[in-house]
Amino acid sequence: MDPVTPSPDFDAVIVGASFAGAACAIAAAQRGLRVCVLERKRDPGEKLHTTGIIVKEAAEQTLLNQLPASMTRRVEQVRLYAPSLKQVALAAPGYYFLTTDTPAVMRWLTERMRAHGVDVRLGCSFTEAKRTADGWQVEGAGRTRYLVGADGARSRVARRCGLGEVRQSLYGVEYEFPGATLAQPGALHCFISKRYAPGYIGWIAQSPTGVQAGLALRHDPSNARVPDIDAFLLRVGQAGGLPRHLKPGHTRAGLIPCSGPVFDMARDRAILIGDAAGIVSPVTAGGIHSAWEHGWAVGRALAAHRHDGGPAPEQVAVEAAPRFRTKRALRWAYDRLQFDWPFDLLLYSPPLRWAAEQVYFHKRRC
Secondary structure: OOOOOOOOOEEEEEEOOOHHHHHHHHHHHOOOOOEEEEEOOOOOOOOOOOOOOEEHHHHOOOOHHHOOHHHEEEEOEEEEEOOOOOEEEEOOOOOOEEEEOHHHHHHHHHHHHHHOOOEEEEOOOOOOEEEEOOEEEEOOOEEEEEEEEOOOOOOHHHHHHOOOOOOOEEEEEEEEEEOOOOOOOOEEEEEOOOOOOOOOOEEEEEEOOEEEEEEEEEOOOOOOOOOOHHHHHHHHOOOOOOOOOOOOOOEEEEEEEOOOOOOOOEEOOEEEOHHHHOOOOOOOOOOHHHHHHHHHHHHHHHHHHHHHOOOOHHHHHHHHOOOOHHHHHHHHHHHHHOOHHHHHHHOOOHHHHHHHHHHHHOOOOO
16 A cells, blocks of 8 residues: 555645735635644744834735734824925825834734634744755745745845745834824934935934834845935934934834845745735835735635635735736836925925925825
8 A cells, every 4th residue: 555645734834924924824714724834933023124114005904904903003194394394294185194003012912813723922933944845844834835934125035935036125214202292293204314324314203102203215135235224214204393412212223125026926826925025115115014924815815725726826926916007117217316305305396395295195006
């Protein structure tokens, strides 16, 4: 008799307890799949690389609409500042953002995964995976039918499985000021400055636990310029209503993909989601909404393929990824044509106001 091949330990092993990883894990586990999540951090709320600012579309998605009110703060206005620090207020009827107590949110998501039966292994890094006849052998987890990388812009899963990798990124740094209060806490304050933020922006926002202030710029590996957030806040802090003489608590830093979905994000029972797949808006660098939506679609596809004979999850992952065609074109233009003087000159003009409202409030998949 031929030897019987043992059943894999899991239907899916997901690397990274990120927003994308949590969405994928819960969506798959809800339909009875055996799911394991490997997370290198012992505390899912430590050493974060995300601002945790959630747009309306994400806040109203499955599960995220159940976030405890104590972990969020609603913001309904954007105040956009030109390099001269002239400003304009932007809003859209019914639209809002949620700033969050992000460490608490990530811990809450971990609890939600476990409540759905997901085997979450904290303090367990992804180190190695080998192809098997029916999936992958993952060190620290065992055998699995599918391996899913939700492990950020420098995805180890992508490198190990020979999948596409993020090629262009922003580098961001954010300070947290616990207990601080802005003069205008009801707005997300965004600053344009080629000097301090070439290729992107700076921001200040009231969060449930204090104030968060950050800065990001185009990442050039050959130059490795680091955002000068201290000089930036010295320049814009008073305009943004930031109290003086504050000392930051935690600091967040990391790479943010900005070139759109990676090529070859899924094949041979290996799939990339979230930042690892480049599922981040090339213009706003907002990734939570798209990452959650894409991760959820992949989790559902894993279950449908397993239980219902649905299409291959690899195919669904590619088809469900937003293309960001318009925003990739805007990213190309912004990288090459960013100058301070047009924003100073045209800040109050109808065309610039219309363009800013499109970026902040509408058409997030285009």
